Structure formats: structure tokens, C-alpha cells
Amino acid sequence: MDTDLFYLVWRNHFLRKRIRNLIVGNREIKVALSYLNANHQYLSLLDTGHHNIQIKYSIQQKQAFDDYLENPHRHLITQIDFLSFDLTKAITSTDNQQQLPETLKVITFSIIDDIIFNFDHIPRSVEKLELFFCRKVSYLGQIPENIKHLKIDMIDSNKPSENLSLEDLFLEQLVNYKKLEFLKLYGLSLSRPLIIPPWLKDLNLAKMNNIDQYLVISDPSTTRVKFIKEIESKEQLEAINTSQPWCHSLLLSGLPFKLSPGLIPAHITNIDVNGNLSLEKGCLPEGLKNLDLFFWSLLFLVFFH
Numbered sequence: 001m002d003t004d005l006f007y008l009v010w011r012n013h014f015l016r017k018r019i020r021n022l023i024v025g026n027r028e029i030k031v032a033l034s035y036l037n038a039n040h041q042y043l044s045l046l047d048t049g050h051h052n053i054q055i056k057y058s059i060q061q062k063q064a065f066d067d068y069l070e071n072p073h074r075h076l077i078t079q080i081d082f083l084s085f086d087l088t089k090a091i092t093s094t095d096n097q098q099q100l101p102e103t104l105k106v107i108t109f110s111i112i113d114d115i116i117f118n119f120d121h122i123p124r125s126v127e128k129l130e131l132f133f134c135r136k137v138s139y140l141g142q143i144p145e146n147i148k149h150l151k152i153d154m155i156d157s158n159k160p161s162e163n164l165s166l167e168d169l170f171l172e173q174l175v176n177y178k179k180l181e182f183l184k185l186y187g188l189s190l191s192r193p194l195i196i197p198p199w200l201k202d203l204n205l206a207k208m209n210n211i212d213q214y215l216v217i218s219d220p221s222t223t224r225v226k227f228i229k230e231i232e233s234k235e236q237l238e239a240i241n242t243s244q245p246w247c248h249s250l251l252l253s254g255l256p257f258k259l260s261p262g263l264i265p266a267h268i269t270n271i272d273v274n275g276n277l278s279l280e281k282g283c284l285p286e287g288l289k290n291l292d293l294f295f296w297s298l299l300f301l302v303f304f305h
Contacts, residue, residue: 017045020046021046021047021053024053026052031055031057033067033071036057043055043073048078054105054106056077057077057079057080058083059080060083079108080107082107106129107128108129110132111133117140118141119139119141119142120140121141122144126144127146127179128150129147129149130151131151132153134154142173147177147179148180152184153186154186154188155187175195175197177197180199183202185208186205187207189208190208190214193214194216196216201222201224205225225246225248228249228250229250229251230251247265249271250264250271252271252277261282263283264285265285266285270289271284272292273291
């Protein structure tokens with residue numbers, strides 16, 4: 001009876017498609033071109049858009065890129081990772097004039113060479129863009145305005161840029177990203193105000209230079225900010241208390257001053273402690289939700305009694 005019921009359901013084309021999409025929904029399917037060629041008829045049945053299914057292909061060598069562009073089933077691939085590969089030179093070379101297909105939704109670039117990167121080569125269909133760049137890269141063009149998820153990771157953030165910086169390019173264009181929902185910035189050095197628009201839902205920051213001076217959150221009530229602030233002075237805590245309500249996480253490590261009750265802002269909900277730290281009773285805010293301790297002494301426990 002169960003077998004008959006199974007075949008009765010499976011013969012229904014609508015139910016079979018529904019079951020297939022639910023099983024692989026919200027997943028990433030990594031493929032080689034050989035797998036794509038052998039299974040394209042099945043991959044084409046997936047509703048990748050409505051069920052957040054990514055069919056991913058990773059490229060490290062130029063030959064793999066050329067093979068991808070010549071593959072008759074390349075339109076099924078929705079995500080590409082370029083690993084230490086000069087995309088701009090590849091798609092503008094004389095022996096390869098094909099553009100990336102407009103079916104791509106996710107692209108990751110890892111580029112550490114001294115090149116000029118042209119954002120205009122990114123298909124307008126891309127909704128998620130992840131960039132792992134070094135400061136030797138210079139930029140042209142415009143990041144697609146329909147981006148929903150953007151991650152920028154500056155690998156050698158301490159080195160000055162001799163070219164148009166990604167910060168300058170990004171700051172000039174941020175106001176145009178009406179669909180942007182998630183933004184992660186790592187290792188950028190701000191030299192002018194970075195105004196976060198109110199429609200941005202999630203902001204993730206790490207190792208940002210001059211963030212105290214230039215970061216402006218338009219509406220802290222609508223933008224969730226994940227940022228661990230490393231505290232080095234009392235003035236930083238006072239600034240967080242008065243003008244940075246979006247900052248909810250602190251890193252306390254080898255403080256050159258003694259903490260006293262009321263010094264840590266009341267809106268702080270997460271604290272990471274690295275090393276021994278002397279705390280008086282009442283130093284921790286009442287709204288604290290998470291306390292992570294790294295390399296601390298057992299003597300630390302006495303301050304919780």
C-alpha cells in the first residue's frame with residue numbers, strides 16, 4: 001500500500017517537482033563541468049530562484065574559465081568562485097570575447113595581483129557579491145545596483161593604496177544600492193563619512209580604521225550592526241555611550257585603566273574578554289547577554305559573587 005502511494009505521488013509532475021525543490025532548498029550544489037554535462041537535465045528541473053538553491057562552480061585557472069564559457073549548460077550555474085584569478089583580463093582578452101551569463105546570482109572574487117578590476121564586467125543579475133582584494137588592485141566601473149548581499153574583505157588593510165581606493169568607489173555609490181540588505185566590511189580604512197542608509201538590515205564590521213570618526217548609521221532601529229569594538233581608552237567607552245548606540249559588542253584586552261561601575265555603556269549586550277581583567281561589582285551592564293572569556297585566570301570568578 002505504501003509503495004502504491006509513493007508511485008501515485010511521484011507520478012504527479014507537480015508534486016515530484018515540489019518534493020525535489022524542498023529537499024535541496026537553501027543548499028549549495030558544487031559541480032564540475034563533467035557533472036554538469038552528465039546531469040544537466042536534472043539540474044534544469046530545480047527552481048533555484050524561489051528555493052534559494054545555488055549551483056556552484058569554482059574557477060582557479062584560465063582554462064577552467066574558458067571551458068565554462070564554452071559549455072552549453074553554463075546557464076544552469078548560478079554561483080561562481082574565482083580563486084586568485086584575473087577575471088578582467090580573461091573576459092577582455094582577444095581570444096575570448098564572451099561575457100559572463102546573466103543567469104549568475106552569486107560571485108566571489110579572490111584577487112591578490114596588481115590589476116585593474118572593472119566592475120562593469122559583473123552581470124547585472126548578480127545579487128550576492130563577495131570581494132577578497134589586496135590594496136594593489138585598482139578599480140573601474142560600478143558595482144551592480146541590484147546587489148542585496150555585499151562583502152568586502154581587504155586582505156592587506158594596513159598598506160596604503162596608490163590607486164582609486166575601493167573605499168572611495170564604494171562610498172560614492174552606496175546611496176544607489178536601494179536593494180542592499182546585508183553589508184560586511186573588513187579591513188577598510190575610512191577617510192570620509194560612511195553613511196549607512198536606513199534600508200540596510202544587517203551591517204557586519206571588522207578591523208575598520210577611523211570607524212569612530214566616519215561611520216554614521218542613519219537609523220539604528222532598522223539596521224542590525226555586528227561589530228566588536230576593541231577598547232583601548234576610557235574615551236572610547238564614553239563615545240560609544242553618547243554617540244554610538246549601534247555598537248553592542250566590546251573586546252576588553254589588557255586595559256590601561258580600571259573599569260568602574262557605569263563605565264561600560266548600558267546598551268552593550270556582548271563582551272569578549274581576552275586576558276585577566278579586574279572587575280568590581282556592578283561593572284557589567286544589566287542587559288549583557290553574552291560573555292566570552294579567553295585566556296583568563298580563575299581569579300576572575302571572584303568578581304561574580
